[in-house]
Amino acid sequence: MSPRSMFKGSLLAGLIATALAAAPAFAQDAAAARPLDGIAAIVDEDVILTSELDRAVANVKAQYANQPGQLPPEDVLRRQVAERLVLVKLQVARANGSGIRVGDQEVNAAIANIAQQNNTTVDGLRQRLAADGLDFDGFRESIRDEITVQRLRQSYAQSRVQVSESEVDAAMAAQANNGTQYHLAHILVGLPDGANAEQIATGQKKIEGVKGLIDRNEMDFSAAAVRYSDSPNALEGGDLGWRSQDEIPQAFAEMLKNMQPGQVVGPIRGPSGFQLLKLVETRDASQAAANTQKVTEYQARHILVRITPVQDADAAKAKIDTLRARVAGGAKFDEVAKESSEDANSKSEGGELGWFPADAYGPDFAKAVTSVGDGEVSAPFRTEAGWHILQREGSRETDVTDQNRRAQVRDTIGRRKLEDEYNRFLQEMRGEAYVDIRTAAAPATGS
Template identity: 30%
Template sequence: MLQLIRDKSSSKVFYITLLVLMTGGLLVFGIGDYSFGGATTYVAKVGKEIITEQDFQQRFDEQRRQMRTMMRDAYQPKMFETPEFKRQLLDQLIDEALIQQAGAAAGLAVTDTRLQAEIAKIEAFQVNGKFDQDRYQLALRGSGFSPRQFEARMRRDMAVKELPAQLAASALVTTGDANNFVRLRDQTRDFRYLALPQSVLADAVVSADDEQKYFAAHAADYVTPEQVAVEYVELDGAALAPAAAPSEADLRSRYAAQAARFGTKEQRLASHILVEVAAGADAATQKSALQKAETLAAELAAGKDFAELAKASSADAGTRAAGGDLGWIEAGIMEPAFEQALLALKPGEVSAPVRTEQGYHLILLREVKPAATKSFEEVRAQLETEFAQEQHNEKLADLQDKLFTVADQANGTLEPLAKAIGGTVQTTPLFSQDVGFGIAMFPEIRAAAFSLEVKTDGLSSEPIEVSKDRMVVIRLAQHKPATPRAFDAVKPEVHALLLSERQQKANREAADAALKRLLGGETLEAIAASLGATVSEGKAVGRQGLNQDRQLLAEVFKMPRPQAGGTIHGLAEVAGKKFALLELQAVHDADPKALDAAAQTAVRDQLRQELSALESAALRKALRARTKIEVNEDRL
C-alpha cells in the first residue's frame, strides 16, 4: 500500500481541511481552509496549490483558542508568536495537503453513503441521541454554512484521515517482531552501585571578589520586573441573578410551538456492501460491477453472513471493518435511490443491487425504530431549563451590549461603566507581565495591562473575554518601572549560586577519579571503604523498577550486555546532581510465552501503531522530496 501511494504521489490534488468549532450546537471537525481563487499572496505553495495568508491565520487563531482552552491559567499568548511555532504550524498544513494529494492519487475517496452516516453520528445534530434534520439545518445556519458547503468541507476533512487509516491497516507485525519487543521491554538486569558522597566545600571558596565579578557580568538577571496595578469592571454571567420561573401557560405554549423538537422520526439500522464503480464508467465496467454485486447477493441468499462478506468484499473503507455498519439512518440523509430501497425493506431483508453515484450497494435492514413524540410532562424539566437559560442569555447579551457601548466612551474613569451594568470598580495589587493574582492571573488581562493603549496612553481597554460569559474592562491605576536590585540585596543568591556551581564541579571531578579507580581494577567495596560509603544492589530490576533512581536505572539499561561471568562498569549522574558508580552483572531477557493472549494482542497493536507512524513519516518525507514546495517566511 505504501509503495503504491509513493509511486502515485506525483499527482497533485487540492486539499482542504476545516475546523468548525461548535459548542452547544457546534462541533470540531478539522482545521484550516484552502482555496484556489482570488489569492494574490500566499504563505506556501504545495505543487500547484496554495496556502494563503488567510488560511494560515485561520489555523493559527484556532490553534491558539484550543491551547487557551487546554492550558487555562497557564496560557501565555507570546508562546505562540515565535517563528518556530508558526513554522511548525505551516509544516502541519503542508503535510496535510501532501497527504490529501497522495490519497487522491491512490484512489482513496469518501463515499456519499459514508459521509452521510458520519454526519448522522455528530451529537451537535442530534436530539435525544438521534440525528435531527431540523437541528442540522439550524446549526449550519448559525455557523454560516449551507449544507452543501459543510458536507464538502467535512468530506475533505475525512479524506485527509483516510490515508493514515489505510497505512495503519497495512502495517504488518510478525510474531517474531512481537517476541523480540517483549524480550527487550520486559528485560531485567542485576547490578550493583555505589552512591558517591558529595564533596564538602567551605563558603570561603567563593570570595567577595568572585561575587562582585559575577554580579557585574549578570546584572540584567537581577532586576525587579516592571509592574502595574489596574482598576477594572467585571461582567460575569455566572454571577447574574436567576430568572423568574415561567408560568404553566408559558411552558405549554412553548411545548405546542416546538412539539416537533420532542419527536423522533422513524430510524432504520442499516449495513451495506459497496461495489464501487464511477458514475461515468463505460457500459462494460458498469456491467462487471453489477455482476459482482449480484454474485455477492447470491452468496447472501445462500446463507453467507452479511458482516463477514462486507469485511471481505465492500469497497467502502470507512464501514468495511465494522461489517458495513451505517448506524441509524433517518429519511433525508442518504441518496434518493439508496433511501428508497432502504425504506422498502423489512427487518432482516437485503436489497437487490442499488445504483448510486458510488456504485452498487447491497443494503441490509437490521432494525426499525418507529417515530415517537414525548409528552409535555416528560419534557417539562427541559422546557424550564431552556426558558431559564434563554432569560439568562438575553440579560447577559443586554449587559454585554452596554459594556461595549459605554467602554468605548469611557474617559478617565470606569465609574459610568460600572453603573451601566450594575457592577463596581475594583483595583488589583501590583503584578508583572508574567505573574498576577486575582483577575490578573488571566494572561489576556496582563497582556492588555502592559499594552501601549493602557499602560502608556492611559486609555481604558476594550472588553476582554477571559472565559465563557466573563468579560473585563481595565484601566491603569499604578505603574512601577523595572528597577535594578542592589548588590547587597542579591549577594546571598549570588554566593549560593557560585558555591553550587563549584560544588558540582568538585563532585564531577571526584566521580571521574572514582570511575578511573574502578576501571583500573579496584572493587566497589574497596572504593566504598575508602569513602566511608556502602555498596547497594538491584536484582532482576526492570526498566520501570520501583524504589530505584530513574536516572541511575536509565544508565543501567544503556550499558552493553556483559559476557558470561563478567561485569560492565560505568558512571551515572543521579537525582540531586550526585553521582554513582555502576557495575552491571547480568541481563535477563523476558519470555514472550509468559504473556496471555490479550497481552500478546496488545503488544502487536502497539507495534502496529508505531510502525504505521514510521510509515507515515516516511511517506511525508518522500512526498516532500518529490513535490515542489515554496514557503514565504515573511508572510507568517
C-alpha cells in the first residue's frame, strides 16, 4: 500500500471553488455594452487583455454582491486583480518552462466537474457563457492555467518542502499539552527588500492609520483587509483560516495566549512588512484528536490482464475468464498469478497486495474486495488498469488514530512551510519579471 502524499488532494478543489464563486458573474452586465479589447498589462513576453481583467474584476464583485461596501475603489480593485493575474501569468510561464503540461483531457474533466457543481451540463455552461458574451475557449484556457498553477505549487512542495519526524513529534507533543486552534485574519502593509527609512516610515504610518479606522469602528477588519492589505489573501478579507499553535510563528503564538476573540493586535514588524493580526475565534481540537479512529483493512491477492493496443478489452476479458475458470477448477491462485498476471509489481509474489483499506486501489477494486468473504475469489471486474480477479485472504479492524494524527500534523506543518516558501517564491518571480500594468482604471463603455 502506497503512502499518501502529505500534499495530495484534489487539483480541482481550488478551481471549482473559483468557478462557483464566479458563476453569479456570468449573469452580470449581460446587457451592458462591451468595449473593444486592449492590453491591460504586459508580463515579460505575455499580455493580460482588458477583457481578462474585466472578467476577473466582475467575478470579485459577484463574490461581494451582498457586501459591496467592503470593496475598495474601482481603480484600487482593478490594480489588485491585475496583480493577481500577473502572478498567474508568471506561474504558468514558470510551469511551462519546467515541463509541466496540462492536457485537453484534464481540462475537459475539470470543466465537466465545474458544470456539475453548477447544476448544468458542459453545453449548458457553454450557452451561459455565450449568452453573457464570454468566450468558451478563453474560459477553457483559464481553467488550464488554474490546473497548471496547482501543478507548479505541488512540484515546488515536493522539491523544496520537507517535514522531519522530529518536527511531527514536537508538534504532536505540543498539541497534547494545548489542543487549542485559532481562527486568524491579518492585514499586511508590505515593505520592499532593503526598505529605506522613508519607506519604513510611510508603511508604519499607513498601518497605524488602518488600525485607527478599526479601533474607532469606522471600518471592520475584513473590509479594511480588502481595501488596504498587500497580502495575496486581501480579497478574502485577510482570512488565514484555522491554525494550531505549531502553525503560528512563535512571536504571534505568545500574543494569542492573552488575546480574546475579536481582538486585534499590532502593528507588528515582520520580514514582509507591518501586520495587524485578528483573533476571530478559538476551538478545542484535543477532544477530536482523542477519539479512536478505526478502519477495515483487507489482505488480498489479484491477477491482472491489461488492456493494450495489441490486446483489446474483449481479448483481455476472455483471458481473465479463462484464468478465473482455472482457479475455480482447483488451480492455486498464487501459482496462476505468478504464471499469468500482468502486474509486474505483484506477479512474483503470487499477486500478493498485503493489507490495505478498501479504497486504496479505487472504487471498482473496493467493490470487489468487499463483496466476497475471506478465502473467496471474486468475479472478473474491470478497472482503469484492465481486467482483474482477486482472492480475499483476510480482513481486520485497525486502529489508525495515531497514524492519522501524524499524517494530519505532517500535512499541517507542510502546508505552513509551503505557504511561507511559496509566497517568497512568488515575490522573487514578481521582482525579477518585467511587468507594465498600463491602466488600473475601468475602461469606458460605448453607448
